[in-house]
Structure formats: C-alpha cells, structure tokens
Amino acid sequence: MLRADVTEAIRAAVFEELAAVGFARMSIEGIARRAGVGKTAVYRRWKSKLSLVLDLLTAFAADGLPAPATGSLYGDVRALLEVAAHALRHPVASQVIPDLLVEAARHPEITDAVRGVLLDGQRGVVASVVRDAVARGELAEGADPDRALDLVVGPLYWRLVVVRDARLPEGYLDDLAAAAVAALRA
C-alpha cells in the first residue's frame, strides 16, 4: 500500500472499530488488524487511541460546518439545522460522540479534547450567525452565542441522538427553525 492509502485504511478501521466495540475496548492492535497493517504503521502516525479518534472527529467536524449567510436569521438557523441534522444522523454522532462523552466523565482530558474539536467549530459558526443577526437588528446587541448554540442545536440533538428518532416529522426542521428564532429573540 502507498503511504496515503495506509493512512486512509487506518482511519476507516478506527471508525469501524469504534462503532463495533467502543472507545474503551478499542485497541491499536485491533485497528491495525482491521486495517491490514502492522501496529508500528499506526504508532508512526498517531501516538494514542485518543489522538486517532480526535483526528477522526476533526475531519467530521470540519466536514459538517459551513457558515451560512442567507441574509436572515431564520434562513441561517434553518441552514444550520440542515447541516446539523445531516451530521447528527451520521454514525460518528450517534455512536462515537456519546461513547466519548462516557469516557469523558472518567477522563477529563477527553472532555477538553472533544470540546475543542467539536464545540469550538460549532461555536464559531453560531457566533458568526449571531453577529450577522445583531448587525441586521434581528437580535439585540450582546446576544450570547453559547445560549444560541443551546437553543438551536439542543432540541435537534435531543431528538436525533437521545430520543433516537431518525425519521423527523414532515416540516420538523422548518418548524424548529421558527421555534429557535422565537427563542433567540425572547
């Protein structure tokens, strides 16, 4: 295999291994076996299980996060929800993230790493949406981006990841966008 192919094979194996056995039971040996490479090929690229997983999350987080600029708060929130609904239906979100949250409860360094990779990107996007809405006079000066993230992403995360209702009712995202805008302006 070429170097780049080995890297991709390892990334794919990490994802399969995470989905199959979870972070706690995942091993570098298991990943190497699944990727069809030697353990040293893995260790040459990543120093630990955690760095492997963070690499996977980084790719996922970057994939899912264009910053919308539709010209209205409703439009931007609706666009954010579309992207979030797509991302939250991905197995990385439904399996890997809850898995890491469990580990994070035991290992604070995982909390910080996951927070850095996943939340910082989302916070940046939402902060830009809030800033634009303030500039247009749709939100009051000083609107808090963290509160906005809770109100926009929270209900959808709850529905898709906790309640685990993959088929959203017809028009659910439109309705949720309208509800989130009302909440943001409250």
Add this chain to the structure above:
Amino acid sequence: MLRADVTEAIRAAVFEELAAVGFARMSIEGIARRAGVGKTAVYRRWKSKLSLVLDLLTAFAADGLPAPATGSLYGDVRALLEVAAHALRHPVASQVIPDLLVEAARHPEITDAVRGVLLDGQRGVVASVVRDAVARGELAEGADPDRALDLVVGPLYWRLVVVRDARLPEGYLDDLAAAAVAALRA
C-alpha cells in the same frame, strides 16, 4: 445482611460499577464482588446486566419527575427545568445514560428499554403541562408534546451533558424557560 440490605448493596454496586467501567465491561461478577455478596444473590434478583441497569434507571426516572401545576406555562416549564437540571447533573444522567445510548446503537433492545423507562415518564409529564396550557389558552389546540419535550429539555441536555458545563450562568434557567415558552408558542 438482611434481604433488603443485600438488594440495596447490589443496587449501589451496579451504580459504582457502571460509573467505573461502563455498561459494556460491567459484569455480574464485578457487581457481586463490589457488593460483597455471591453471584447467585445477584442472579436471584435480576436476570441480566440490562435488567439491573433498567431497575436503576426506573428509580432515577421516578425520582426526578413530579408533574408541575403552577398555573402558568412559564411556571410549569421553569419547574420542569429545575427538576431536569438537578437530574442531568446526577452521575446517572452524565455517565450512565450516554453509556446506554452507545450500547443502544449496537443493540436495539436497549434503545427500546431505555426509551420506555426514561422517555415515557418525561413524555407524560410534558404532555400534562401542554394539556394544561392548551386549556388555559396559552398554547394552540393540538400542540405536540414531543416537540415540547425537544424544546424544553433539549437545550439543557445539550448544555449539561454534551457541552458539559456544570456551572450554568446566573439566571440561565429563568432565561431558558422564557426562551422555551416563546419557542412553544412560535
């Protein structure tokens, strides 16, 4: 030990074992050892790991769910959020539930069981709040209790369990209640 004491010792051990090693690696042997009882004492009471954990969740879910009746939608939502904030800060919520969600992605029977134990109770409480608000004219006829649950609990779950921000800003729950009421009425 008396019979009831054995039962309580096992329950406490299940919780400690779940927090320490997680559902996947938890074993009846480990629980028995931690509780200071024989394996048969555990098997006499519960037939599997899953039934032990569901028993724990049932106690937790029942604990956390009085139905508020304050006379206003804002008051009821604020009361729900108070209870939810307390429950979501409990280690059962921050560790055990995400843990079970991870397992649920691999084993659908866990999804159904967790959904039954946790969500049915919450759905019932929120349905009662929505019904009262409709009767008072605060919400439109036909308001959907599942949507209400997403809008009320979702943002707080996101903040406390996903973002893992245990110290809520001053006045956060008051603000969230106002935002949720605006969202419900949108």
